[in-house]
Amino acid sequence: MDFLFESPESKFKIQFLIEKRQDYTLSVVMEPISLPVETTTLNVDGNVMSAKGFSPLVPSEPIEFELTFEKEEFHGRINFPYQETILVRGARGAGPSLMDDLIAELDHTKSKTYINGMMKKFSNA
Numbered sequence: 823m824d825f826l827f828e829s830p831e832s833k834f835k836i837q838f839l840i841e842k843r844q845d846y847t848l849s850v851v852m853e854p855i856s857l858p859v860e861t862t863t864l865n866v867d868g869n870v871m872s873a874k875g876f877s878p879l880v881p882s883e884p885i886e887f888e889l890t891f892e893k894e895e896f897h898g899r900i901n902f903p904y905q906e907t908i909l910v911r912g913a914r915g916a917g918p919s920l921m922d923d924l925i926a927e928l929d930h931t932k933s934k935t936y937i938n939g940m941m942k943k944f945s946n947a
Contacts, residue, residue: 836900836910838889840871848873848887859885880904 839849846866850859861875862884873887883903889896889910897911 836912838887838896846871848875850875850887 835853837851837853839851841847841849846864848861848864848871850857850861857877857879859875859877861873863875864871864873869891871887871889871891874884875887876884880903885903886901887898889898894914895912897909900908900910902908
């Protein structure tokens with residue numbers, strides 16, 4: 823399950839990897855900057871999953887998740903330490919790669935800077 827968060831200041835993707843063996847497991851992957859979350863508790867009640875975990879970024883404060891699943895989509899909330907609650911809505915699948923988008927943007931910016939520099943060089947000749 824995948825969620826893309828965008829604000830004027832930032833853009834990041836959160837991917838929830840959910841597996842069921844004997845019990846459910848939840849892994850959280852973030853892009854383009856990795857913020858590992860170690861899940862310590864996980865409860866499933868019907869189509870609602872709630873979990874709590876910790877990150878090395880703020881190891882003393884929990885990150886809490888509550889996700890409600892409906893067919894191929896989900897919605898819910900994430901409570902990050904010292905932040906507002908983030909409301910999430912997403913769908914099954916990996917979604918777009920923000921790392922690929924970031925690399926493309928850097929390549930584009932680098933190319934644009936090079937072209938602007940070359941134009942300036944030729945206009946001064």
